Amino acid sequence: MINVFYKKSKRSFAKSFLFIFFLKSLIYPVFALENSSFEQKIMRESSRDVSFNAWGGSPATNKYIQWVAGRVKEKYGITLRHVKLTNTSQAVARILAEKIAGKTEKGSVDLLWINGENFSRMKGTGLLQTNGWANELPAFRFVNPEKMPDTVFDFGIPTDGLESPWGRAQFVFGYNSKKIKAPPRSASELAAWIRMNPGKFTYPQPPDFIGTSFLKQLLIQLVDDRDALYQSSSNSDATHLLKPLWEWLYETHPFMWRNGTIFPSGSSHLLRLLGDGEIDIAMSFNPSEFAHAVEQEILSKEVKSFIFDEGSLANVHFVTIPFNSTSPDAAKIVANFLLSPEAQIRKANIKFWGDPTVLDINKLPEEFKMNFRQLPVHQSMLSPEELQNIVPEPHPSWVEVIEEEWQKNFATGGKK
Amino acid sequence: MVKNFIAITFVILPVMAGLLGIFFPAFGWFPIYGKSQFTIELILQFSQKPGILRSVFLSIFIAVFSTFISYWLCIFSLIFSQKINIHSSLKNIIVPLISIPHITVAIGILFLIQPSGWISRMISPWFTGWHNPPNLHIAPDLYGISLIMGLVVKELPFLLLIGFAVITQVNLKNYRQQISSLGYGLISGWFHVIHPMVAQRMRLSVLIVLCFAVSVVDMALILAPSTPAPLAVKIFNWYQSPYIESQFLAASGAVCLLFITIFCCALWVFCGKVFGFIFRILSYMGCRLIISSFVSKIFFAVIICIVMLFLTLGIFSTISAGVWAFVAVWQYPDFLPRKWGLSSWELNFEVYIQPVINTLIIGIISSILALISAVIWLEHESRLKTKYIELAMYLPLLLPQTGFLLGMQVLLISLKLDGLYVTLIWAHYLFVFPYILLSLSPTWRRWDVRYEMLGASFGFGKLKRLFRIKIPLLLLPILTSFTIGFSVSSALYLPTIFAGNGSFVTLTTEAVALATGGSRQAAGIAALLQMSLPLSIFILAGLYMKAKAKNFSYFKN
Numbered sequence: 001m002i003n004v005f006y007k008k009s010k011r012s013f014a015k016s017f018l019f020i021f022f023l024k025s026l027i028y029p030v031f032a033l034e035n036s037s038f039e040q041k042i043m044r045e046s047s048r049d050v051s052f053n054a055w056g057g058s059p060a061t062n063k064y065i066q067w068v069a070g071r072v073k074e075k076y077g078i079t080l081r082h083v084k085l086t087n088t089s090q091a092v093a094r095i096l097a098e099k100i101a102g103k104t105e106k107g108s109v110d111l112l113w114i115n116g117e118n119f120s121r122m123k124g125t126g127l128l129q130t131n132g133w134a135n136e137l138p139a140f141r142f143v144n145p146e147k148m149p150d151t152v153f154d155f156g157i158p159t160d161g162l163e164s165p166w167g168r169a170q171f172v173f174g175y176n177s178k179k180i181k182a183p184p185r186s187a188s189e190l191a192a193w194i195r196m197n198p199g200k201f202t203y204p205q206p207p208d209f210i211g212t213s214f215l216k217q218l219l220i221q222l223v224d225d226r227d228a229l230y231q232s233s234s235n236s237d238a239t240h241l242l243k244p245l246w247e248w249l250y251e252t253h254p255f256m257w258r259n260g261t262i263f264p265s266g267s268s269h270l271l272r273l274l275g276d277g278e279i280d281i282a283m284s285f286n287p288s289e290f291a292h293a294v295e296q297e298i299l300s301k302e303v304k305s306f307i308f309d310e311g312s313l314a315n316v317h318f319v320t321i322p323f324n325s326t327s328p329d330a331a332k333i334v335a336n337f338l339l340s341p342e343a344q345i346r347k348a349n350i351k352f353w354g355d356p357t358v359l360d361i362n363k364l365p366e367e368f369k370m371n372f373r374q375l376p377v378h379q380s381m382l383s384p385e386e387l388q389n390i391v392p393e394p395h396p397s398w399v400e401v402i403e404e405e406w407q408k409n410f411a412t413g414g415k416k
Numbered sequence: 417m418v419k420n421f422i423a424i425t426f427v428i429l430p431v432m433a434g435l436l437g438i439f440f441p442a443f444g445w446f447p448i449y450g451k452s453q454f455t456i457e458l459i460l461q462f463s464q465k466p467g468i469l470r471s472v473f474l475s476i477f478i479a480v481f482s483t484f485i486s487y488w489l490c491i492f493s494l495i496f497s498q499k500i501n502i503h504s505s506l507k508n509i510i511v512p513l514i515s516i517p518h519i520t521v522a523i524g525i526l527f528l529i530q531p532s533g534w535i536s537r538m539i540s541p542w543f544t545g546w547h548n549p550p551n552l553h554i555a556p557d558l559y560g561i562s563l564i565m566g567l568v569v570k571e572l573p574f575l576l577l578i579g580f581a582v583i584t585q586v587n588l589k590n591y592r593q594q595i596s597s598l599g600y601g602l603i604s605g606w607f608h609v610i611h612p613m614v615a616q617r618m619r620l621s622v623l624i625v626l627c628f629a630v631s632v633v634d635m636a637l638i639l640a641p642s643t644p645a646p647l648a649v650k651i652f653n654w655y656q657s658p659y660i661e662s663q664f665l666a667a668s669g670a671v672c673l674l675f676i677t678i679f680c681c682a683l684w685v686f687c688g689k690v691f692g693f694i695f696r697i698l699s700y701m702g703c704r705l706i707i708s709s710f711v712s713k714i715f716f717a718v719i720i721c722i723v724m725l726f727l728t729l730g731i732f733s734t735i736s737a738g739v740w741a742f743v744a745v746w747q748y749p750d751f752l753p754r755k756w757g758l759s760s761w762e763l764n765f766e767v768y769i770q771p772v773i774n775t776l777i778i779g780i781i782s783s784i785l786a787l788i789s790a791v792i793w794l795e796h797e798s799r800l801k802t803k804y805i806e807l808a809m810y811l812p813l814l815l816p817q818t819g820f821l822l823g824m825q826v827l828l829i830s831l832k833l834d835g836l837y838v839t840l841i842w843a844h845y846l847f848v849f850p851y852i853l854l855s856l857s858p859t860w861r862r863w864d865v866r867y868e869m870l871g872a873s874f875g876f877g878k879l880k881r882l883f884r885i886k887i888p889l890l891l892l893p894i895l896t897s898f899t900i901g902f903s904v905s906s907a908l909y910l911p912t913i914f915a916g917n918g919s920f921v922t923l924t925t926e927a928v929a930l931a932t933g934g935s936r937q938a939a940g941i942a943a944l945l946q947m948s949l950p951l952s953i954f955i956l957a958g959l960y961m962k963a964k965a966k967n968f969s970y971f972k973n
Contacts, residue, residue: 051919056929059760059938062767083919084929089656094825094917101829108835108917199551205642207657258553262641272936276532277748278549297745297755298935404466411643412467 038138039076039333047327048078050334052319053091054113056084057268060292064353067346072337078330083109088118095127095322107324111331114320115209116155119163120396122320129321132161133332139339140164144360150316151358155396156230163318164335167347167355170387171213171313174274174290174380175281178302183281185309187221191252193281198255200280204270205263205411207403210285215402217313219245220391229394233401242402246409253410260410275299285313287387288354291378295350305382311389316358341368350378356387422789423805427846430824431811437823438674441667461661462668467644472676475646478560479629479680482567487622489568489726490575492719494583494614495606498592502720503580506727511896513573513730515903515950518566519927520943522638524733525566527740527936530555532748534736540749549748556641563639563646567632569730571625572723577900578621579614581858581893586613603712604705607695615688621854623681624813630677631816634909634928647673648816673816681814734947740940760937768926768945775906775922775949778837782844783901786852787894793853794860795882809853812846821914828915835917843915847908848901855900859893891964895957903950923949 050072056062062082069080085091091109098107114122122128134140135152143165145152151165152158175183184190194201204211222244223229228236253260257279264270267284274282275298284290293299319338321331337343341364344357361372377383444455462468497503527533532549540546555562588610595605631648640646645653647669654666698704707715740746744757793806828834863886871881887894909924927942 056926059930059935066767081919084921084926086929087656090913093655094914097825098829098834101827103829103832103834108919207653257551259551261553261558262556262643265637265642273532275747276530276549278530278532278551296935296937297759298937300747407644408466412470 038336048076048330049081050078050110050327050330051081051083051108052111052113052334053083053085053088053109055086055088056082057086060296060353064347067352068334068338068343071343072334075337076330076333078333080334088112088114092118092122092127095122095324096125098324099125099127104324106326107322108326109322110325110327111334112320112322113166114163114318116157116315116393116396117399119154119159119318119320120157122322123157123160123162127322128162129323129325129328132159133321133328134159134164134335135161137164137332137336137339139336139341142341142359142363143339144363147360148316148358150314150392154318155315155393157396159318163320164339165316165358166319166338167317168358169285169315169317170287170307170356170390171217171283171285172287172290172305172307172382172387173281173283174271174299174303174305176274176277176300176302177304178300179280183306185306187218187248187308191248194252194255197280199257199259201252201255202257202260202263202270202273202279203283204266206406208266210267210270210283211263212399212403213285213313214283215245215406216394216398217308217391218248219398219402220313220394221308221310222248229398230392232395233397238401238405242405245402246405249410271298274303286354287356288350288378288381291350291381292354294378294380299380301380304380307382307386307389309389311391313393314390315393341365341371345371345375348372349375350381351376354378354381356384420805423809426842427811427849428808430827431815431820431846433827434820434824435674435815437827438667438670438820441664442671444664458664459668459671462665462672465665468647468650471644471647471650472672474560474641474644475630475648475673475676476680478563478567478640478646479626480683482564482571482629483622483626483684485564486568486571486575486625489572489719489723490579491611491614492715493576493723494579495603496716496720497580497583498588498606499602506576507580509727509731510573510577511899511954512951513569513727514577514900515954516570516730516734516947517903517907517924517927517943517950518570518632519634519638519907519909519924520737520947521570521730521733522566522635523939523943524735524737525562525569525729526555526638527736528729528733529562529565537749537751546749556639558641558643560640560646563632563636565726565729566635566639566733567629569726569733570635571629572726573730575618575621575625577855577896578618578858581855582614582617583610585617585858585862586610600704601707601709601712603707603715607705608699611695612692615692617858619685619688620810623684624810624850624854626680626684627677627814627816630680631673633817647676651816670816670820677814677816734943737943738940738947740936741944743937743940760935760941768923768941771921771923771926772945772949774920775924775946778841778844778912778920778922779902779905779949779953782841782848782905783852783898785841786845786849786901787856787898789849790853790856790897791860791882791887791894794857806853810850813850817910821910825914834915835919837920840912840916840920843911844905844908847911848905851904852897852901855897856893859890863890892961895961899950899954899957902953906946906950 052065054061054065062084065080065082069082072078072080083091091112095107095109095112143151154163173183180193184193190201203214206212206215219242220226220229223241224244225236225241228241249260257264257273264273267282267289270279270282271284271289271293273279275293282290287305290299290303290305294301294303319335321328321335325331339358341359344359345368347353347355348357357372361369364372442458444453444458493502493506528535530536530549531552531554533555536544536546536549544550591610592605595609598605600608633648633652636646636649637652640649642649644650651666651669651673654662654669739753741760742756742758743753744755744759746753746755825834828839833839867885867889868881871885876884906922907924909928912920912922912925923942923946927939927946930939930942
């Protein structure tokens with residue numbers, strides 16, 4: 001019966017979909033959780049090869065994607081190929097090159113793991129699908145946009161259903177608890193700690209994502225007028241607003257690793273420095289990163305995590321489908337699977353990856369609720385309650401201003 | 417004619433298209449971003465970026481200085497090789513070192529010399545008293561010294577290989593006798609008489625090394641300073657930045673890098689001319705360098721030590737990158753890992769099957785194609801001098817990769833050729849062919865025609881002479897250049913990403929991706945596999961030669 005329903009045109013498909021949702025929420029859990037009619041409808045005509053372009057620097061993530069590939073092969077006969085990127089912009093640049101060359105179909109990327117900056121770039125240059133699709137995925141009903149607006153606003157930009165939430169990222173520090181008894185829990189405490197322990201702190205050089213995030217995290221604490229950060233940078237006197245940040249950095253740089261003349265290239269470099277004992281505090285945008293590194297014995301067991309008392313930056317990462325994807329329908333099924341409770345719970349498990357879920361646990365059926373609550377905890381990772389202390393991302397326009405000014409102040413090789 | 421046509425269609429046109437692909441955006445023409453007016457504003461904007469001048473100087477300094485060191489170490493090794501046969505002892509280190517990928521060397525050097533690195537672990541804490549790594553300004557350092565070291569480690573073996581091939585070409589022995597009979601010593605005789613010939617024949621290789629050093633990205637990401645970074649790294653970062661303006665900056669930067677490359681080459685050639693001129697004047701005036709044999713001996717010892725130091729550094733850097741594949745726990749200041757283990761392999765092993773197959777297929781096919789075309793090229797050459805076309809074949813090595821590859825990608829996509837295996841092999845061929853040509857041509861050109869005359873007197877046709885006489889006799893250099901070709905192919909990163917649409921994984925793409933991750937173990941496995949392929953090709957080629965030499969004992973060396 002349902003199949004007959006779905007043979008209608010695309011527009012009515014969306015409507016009927018909502019209708020089915022409504023129906024299903026009434027008779028739930030009589031229906032199976034996996035909405036097979038969705039996949040059937042979508043799979044009828046399209047190709048089943050999906051090229052998933054995702055950062056490939058972490059063996060745990062790669063392994064997880066391999067697992068996903070196995071599952072979607074089993075369930076839907078989809079062949080998922082993981083194209084390992086060193087930087088998402090590589091794929092964005094490739095899609096851009098395809099657009100320039102007029103390749104409007106059969107593009108090389110079907111599904112792309114993406115962050116806010118690249119999303120706004122792709123949305124702005126028309127590199128995404130024309131119609132929103134993400135909010136229509138069956139698994140999206142477990143997402144709670146009212147409670148967690150960052151699942152539909154990426155760095156403050158509305159997603160319009162052009163990307164589907166995948167996981168949650170939050171800014172955390174990791175520290176060596178053997179050397180530090182009480183970690184510094186604010187910008188001023190951190191400055192004091194750096195002075196007391198010369199050479200033992202550094203941060204990745206902006207425009208590295210983690211480095212810029214650290215500066216944003218500091219700025220939120222140091223700034224007088226915090227509201228200005230949530231509007232476009234052109235609306236306020238940026239020079240004046242950023243002044244306390246540069247003062248903080250000018251005062252602490254001489255006491256940092258390599259006296260603040262050189263900075264690590266990225267968060268993985270930072271992690272290695274922590275492991276080698278060159279520094280005692282590192283940072284990450286993945287709350288489970290330190291726990292994971294401890295499990296892999298890259299870091300010693302003494303490494304623990306902390307965040308500032310005033311809360312830490314948090315955002316959501318997404319998957320998106322480019323305008324010229326070869327098999328957009330199969331990509332949607334994969335996106336739906338990535339968002340499904342089955343995939344999300346494995347992702348949240350520290351044994352596999354440890355990336356927090358984007359789903360609202362309260363909206364899940366009982367069995368999954370239980371599973372989520374019974375996820376193993378790790379001593380090197382903060383508890384979900386501690387991680388609740390969140391500050392939202394500033395307006396994306398600030399990123400550019402901060403990075404540009406940072407370059408001017410610290411990367412010209414001139415006076416120090 | 418055919419040769420010109422092929423060269424133009426497959427090499428020159430695509431490369432030129434790639435160049436236009438950076439020149440247009442640099443001058444403001446990039447319709448997709450809504451800019452289609454030619455303007456100089458973008459170049460001005462680029463020149464006003466903070467720290468740009470220092471980036472430019474850093475690029476020039478690193479390139480010129482690393483090439484300078486490699487070149488003179490190579491030249492002095494050649495000088496002393498007249499007296500002592502260091503060639504045969506070095507030969508077994510040189511080719512494997514050439515076949516080790518740049519990124520492996522960079523990762524290895526970093527782990528060797530950084531303050532928490534292996535050397536520091538060897539001497540701590542019993543000697544230095546360091547229980548924690550010291551806050552020293554090395555690796556990466558502010559002036560690019562570690563990058564220069566890394567580049568010398570990679571480029572010195574290459575120049576030595578070319579250099580040894582060149583001095584057999586100039587018939588050193590005869591000159592040597594004449595020079596000694598005129599009373600010149602080892603060193604002065606070299607500079608007055610032999611050096612001009614050698615320098616001229618090595619010029620192209622040296623310029624390739626120089627251009628590579630200007631545009632190197634993968635090594636620089638690991639070893640170069642970042643406040644500011646060398647220009648090539650800056651371009652790479654702009655290109656990867658999500659802001660639209662950055663694309664224009666990247667294009668302007670690529671144009672600037674092109675001029676820097678030209679400037680460095682011009683500087684090098686000019687200095688070479690001045691150097692040659694000075695010695696000519698000195699010869700005219702009858703002045704000669706007189707160096708006492710004692711000083712010369714000391715000098716010799718020092719140079720050999722430095723050369724050996726760099727070669728050992730190369731060997732140790734590969735060991736230090738590869739050893740991590742077997743490490744479970746290794747913390748400062750332990751000299752050796754606390755716990756050995758293969759746990760990282762379990763996690764990663766099956767992942768490597770596809771990349772290994774791809775690397776092998778692409779490397780072998782592109783090297784064989786390049787080898788065949790190089791042989792055809794060199795065979796034809798004896799009749800037809802096509803100097804400029806040949807120079808054009810070296811363009812892919814002489815132009816900054818970061819620049820022309822993006823432009824080329826647009827061309828590929830519009831021809832619907834992107835992401836095909838054939839395209840990927842062709843892209844590798846672009847870089848493999850010049851290296852094979854370069855390493856094969858000295859031997860081919862000094863080929864003794866009398867063998868061929870002899871063959872002709874037996875009534876052998878041209879093809880028969882080639883296959884029955886020339887190729888069997890030149891099998892060793894042919895296999896050596898095949899090994900070099902394969903290792904060039906297996907280390908290519910940017911071309912693989914661009915031409916393969918990122919959908920083909922090779923060991924290099926895997927290694928670079930893992931090198932950006934946190935796990936040294938995973939990076940170690942990738943590095944180990946990455947160098948194992950070219951090395952096994954090298955060893956196989958060696959074994960094959962040995963087996964061949966048994967039935968051919970006359971040519972055994």
